[in-house]
Amino acid sequence: MTTTIIKKLDPRTKLVLTFFYAAWVVGAGGYGWLVSAFTLLAAFIGFTGRFKEYVRWLRLVLPMSIFFGAVIWWTANLSEAGFAALKLLTLTSVFFAFFTTTLPEDLANALVKAGLPYPVAFVLSTSLQFVPVMSRKVKNIMDAQRARGIPLEPGWAALRHYPAFLSPVLIQAFQLAEALAEAMESRGFGLTGRTFLKEFRMTPGDWMAMSAGLALLLVLFFFM
């Protein structure tokens, strides 16, 4: 049931609710509040069926949060460090939850309706799409270099041989961009008067969800 409600919400509503949740996390008054925010979020992600993906994503983000915490520990104390690390983790998880429940192009579509210029919204939605394409290219580049004896193993060690990595990657990125630009131009990108296949309209349900979210946020801030 939760997922159908989520599907029915306009992407703009989802974005606003995401920011409300993020505001709560940022303003969290103590460990108690922060831990409940995190647990609630994890439960929500579980509800949407994306828990496995979340765990995989956590494996990448956790080292960053720990590193951040270590920096804070160095300048302050352990308790503050833990708090800061958990806050960062929860904050990024909020946006993870948002992006896994909203197609980037739906978001771009809705933002255009809200007044964002189309080319900007397009960049937002399309760049996310090419992340897997570029990472495949990067992998092929690393394989090709390793095949001739230049040790570009996946991981930080590759930085030592960075020209062998960076030059092909940058050039391929530019070539991709140029080919894409030609294709987009050849299908009328940039023409005014564009219509959209998918129509997003704010329903009473959206407004109710946003007001409820705002009310809840104010109540929480009052108590924290």
Added chain:
Amino acid sequence: MLADIDLVVDADEFLLVCGPSGSGKSTLCRTFNGLIPHFHNGELRGDIRVAGKSAKSQTVGDLFRHVGMVFQDPETQLFNGTVEQEIAFGLESLGLPRREIARRIYESAARVDIPDLLRRNPHELSGGEQQLVSIAAVLAHRPSLIVLDEPYANLDPFHVHQVRETLRTIHQSGIGVVICEHRLSYTLPDVHRIVVLDKGRIVSDAPPHDLVSLDMEHYGLELPLAVRVGKRLGLKPVPLDIHEIVALPSDMSALNDLKPQTPAPLPHGAPSALVVENLSFSIGGKPILRDINFTLAKGECLAIVGANGAGKTVLLKHLNGIFRPSQGRVAVMGKDTRETKTSQLARLIGIAFQNPNNQFFKLTVIEEIEVGAKALGCYDRSWIMELVALLHLEPLLDRAPFRLSGGEKKRVAFAAALAARPAILALDEPTAGQGWYFRRALGRLLTRLRDRGQSLILVTHDLAFAEAHAHRWLVLAEGEVIARGRPGEVMGNKQALERAHLEPTDAHRLWGGEAKKMNIEQRTSNIE
């Protein structure tokens, strides 16, 4: 880049523009929808008129609804999250109402036969499916002309067939088609008119049958086997496709020089350079390779053939340790890949992958060739100079690798793979997208390497090339080896070919089993 081009294309033509690399085919294509002069910089003298109006005074935005453009690389011209949205994009640009857009999406998808792909992500489709999506996307604009720039370059034969069928259907429905290609065997039978470009000028503009009297080799183009046989036998009209040859003389010795020279089998008991035993490999629980067994003898050239997605490149990456087997073992010159680092295996087996742009990072060609050998501690200047001579790279040594032509880049990549003097050289789709000059030069290189005792592996779906240069074939389909043996034997195995989505070469159709049948029929009909 182009000079004195006078060309009139009618709305219902099926036109082929061909010519050697650098002849200006791609440039000419881009004038048809206004990308030149509006998107690319440069000087345009003269005029282009599309659908009765001058392209100079209109923008690409005005022209794209009349002329649909499909580019060479299937992956980089798709930029939407679903196929449905991809087809919708141009219609949205045109400002059409939603109902009309939805209707045209289904119409287009049906015409190109991809209705089941609509909800899929374009980047998860095969190259051939991606090309069909691009065609559907431009078809939805209801153009009068579709222009395709080297549409078959990155496709395997199965998908080439699919796209060809689609283009024929589209043309029959009244839309003009312009293809830029140098693979004449895929295009000659379909088109009604051929324009040959050389150094930016039109050197010929004629129907296919008139073309066959032109010296195509001079322009770096290879006439299909059917045409060459037809010319030699004096057949009229000259057959454009091998299936058009229905009767052959009983004495075919006049055609012997047209026959591919498959290398003679190696003597038994030759030592092995590579041993693959019970190799199985899965990623995330999904099996990619299943129980693969084969050996490569020293001095042998083995071709691994199969359609895209059969697992050929994954298998190749097991040979130098980029992938390690889930089960089974791979031993390169005796060294087990599970126990040896990739950087050490690179001394024993050199692999040149399909895209040479994936490895260039030095400022000159000579540095590019040497860097791998130096990193491996195998640098031998006299060998490098021998390689340079073998690959005719002397004039290019001080040039920047990125600025070379496609064929030149491949030659540099091959030199780089051989720089450490590995016992085995493996090439991944070496002839993909390359014209006749390159294929001939590569063939000569392989022959010379074989004479020197180099062991070779060719991973390719270019069966004609594999037939002429490999001792043995290994057919891969869905991760399994389904056939192996001499090229003639493998191509005689109809079931295997079907399962692997491959077709016998024209040469095999002519000189293989079917030809002998034809001869017998000819003789018996003569008696009667």
